[in-house]
Every structure is written in C-alpha cells, then in structure tokens.
Amino acid sequence: MVKNTVKLRYLVLGLLKEKALTGYDIKVFLESFSWLIGSPSYGSLYPALHALRDDKLVTQEMESSRKIYRITSAGQQELREWADQPLTQETSLKTFLMHLxxxxxxxxxGLTAYLQHRQSQIEAQRENLQQLLQDVESGSREPLALAYGLFMATQELQWLENVLAEPREM
Amino acid sequence: MVKNTVKLRYLVLGLLKEKALTGYDIKVFLESFSWLIGSPSYGSLYPALHALRDDKLVTQEMESSRKIYRITSAGQQELREWADQPLTQETSLKTFLMHLxxxxxxxxxGLTAYLQHRQSQIEAQRENLQQLLQDVESGSREPLALAYGLFMATQELQWLENVLAEPREM
DNA sequence: GATTGCATGTAAGGGGTTACATGATTTT
DNA sequence: AAAATCATGTAACCCCTTACATGCAATC
Structure with a gap:
C-alpha cells in the first residue's frame, strides 16, 4: 500500500528539482546531515519515491541498473505550492534545515521572511533558556543541556544575522 | 491501548529522577528545547506517563487537581540500565540533546566517552560537508544548507572541546 | 572467485502527531 | 461572569524504522 510520507515527499522532490538522482544518491547526500537531523531509512525513502512516481510528480528511468528519478512539471508545480504555504509556529531544527x-x-x-521568523523564535527561546539556567545556579538540574541549548541558540542567531546581512549569499 | 513510546519513556524517567513533576511541567520544560528538537505532544506524553505508572516505574499522586509523578526505585534501576547501554552509531542532535x-x-x-563519541562523529561529517561545499562552488546546489551545517558543526565542536577541557563543568 | 560496496526493495510493527474533548483555576 | 491559562486525556491515523531479502558491480 502506498502511503503519503509527507515530510520526505517534499524533501525528495526538492532535491530532484536540482538534479536527477537515484534513491541511493539521495540517501548518501542526506547522510551528510545525519548528525543534525538523522537520515531517512531506505524503508521510507524508496516507498516515497514510488509514491511520487505513481503521482506523476517524478519519472523513473533505468540507466545501467540504477533507477534515475527526474522531477516532472507537475512535480515542480506541487513543490511551488508547498513552498508558498504560510509558515506554522513549529520550527524544529529539522524542519528548518529541511527548508534550507x-x-x-x-x-x-520568502526566504528572508522565513529566516526572520526563525530568528525571532530563537530569540524568545534563548531568553527562556537563559532564565532557566539562572534559576538552577547550583541546583541539581540538567545544566549541560541548558548550556548546550543556550550556546547553540546564540550561534544560530549569529549565523542568521550574517546571512540576512549579506543577501548575495542567499 | 497503552503503547510503549520508548524514546520518551526514558526522557520522562530521567526528568522525574531530578524532581517530581506533572505531565504539564514536563511539557513546559521540554518546550524550552523545541526549536532544537521539537516538543512531544500530549498525545504521546500522557500515554507514556500512564505506561510508566502501569510498569511501577513511577508513582502517581493527586495534589490540588494535578497529578504528580515520582520515580520509584524500580524506575531508577531501569534508568541506570538504559544509560549503561553501549552507544550506537546513530547520534542525531535530538538523540544527543536527550542524552545531555x-x-x-x-x-x-560514561559522559566523557559519550561526548568524545559525538565529537569524532561530527569531525568526520564536518570534513564531508566542507568537501561538498567546495564541490559546488558556483554550482546550482543547496549551499545555504551546507553552509549552515558546516557552521553548526564547527560551533558544536567548539562547545564539546570547551566542555571536555573543563571537567568541573560537567 | 570471494568479499566489499552499490543499489533496490518489502512487511510488520512502533512511536508519534492531529484532532477532538473536558474541566478546574486564575485573571480581567 | 468571561476569558485565558492550567491541566489532563483519548482515538484515529500517519509516517517512519527495523529487520529482512535480493542481486549486480567492482575490487582484492
């Protein structure tokens, strides 16, 4: 039975927009980000490709015993519609990186708006973490996690500031 | 029907080891990290607490119309066993932060070993990202995601180095 | 010619989200 | 007394992982 696999669907579609790829290629590329967001298993990746093919959003061709997937114009259309969606509150790092x-x-x-949305969200959460860290002081809490969160929030804000300041980088 | 919700199970158990909490308290605390790893929904959190209670790993008490959960000695035992497990390759940021x-x-x-494990993993992935970024140069690829990944990898390595250098911080 | 890496796939089951529901307490 | 926040819960459904399975291509 063909399932939706919604998140992966658009990630895969977006990668195929850049370049025709095999399932294996996609897996290898996404592995580069596995320390941040994990990497989808073949058990979700291949079914996602089959679903895209069945929905005529990509084409599938054999080429020296590898299946090359290419995005169709219908696929590009669907991708555009997806990207045009209003942004939700939820912006875990995984979702954010996927958008990047x-x-x-x-x-x-659209990209600037998205980055600014992320920026204001992290700013708020950073203050919250700072507060929590002060509250624990010498307490028995989990200061390592709080310290890590605070550090990474600060760094990501730095990165966002730099990127937003230099539009040519985008 | 009571499901297992394995990942959450130990996260919740670990939080309860520090302090007795309600489901709501746990949710609010984990929300502090939502920009990094998302936050579990009540639809998974409450069933996880019920399962822990049914397994006698936590106790549940009413207190001014709130349900306070406390870890039992059996719960502490199970948590220790879980933490003693050998580490797997998989270390997405979500898993890592959970361990923190x-x-x-x-x-x-044990903690030092875990941090070093993470360190060597990120070092490898950072080199890989660096390579990918060079390969694209003026190409049509996704340089923003690569740049973000590389930046965050570098920053996390910095953080790990600092923490490992100052054991009293741990 | 055997081992390693490339490449693709399926079935069962797990762990989670979404959407829906409800009520108590605090604040305006 | 209305509105907002605190607080808890369930059921359906969804997407993904795990484990299993296969075969070709390249290298030793």
Missing part, C-alpha cells in the same frame, strides 16, 4: 535544503524553491523575499 | 538532558544519570567517565 529546499531554499532554491523560495523567492528571496 | 539525562546527563545526571551518567558517571563522569
């Missing part, structure tokens, strides 16, 4: 991977599908304005 | 939150359950040696 698909950033080629955004207009510069 | 539970760091109070590790011996200093």
């Amino acid at each position: 991977i698909l950033s080629a599908n955004y207009s510069r304005e | 939150i539970l760091s109070a359950n590790y011996s200093r040696e």
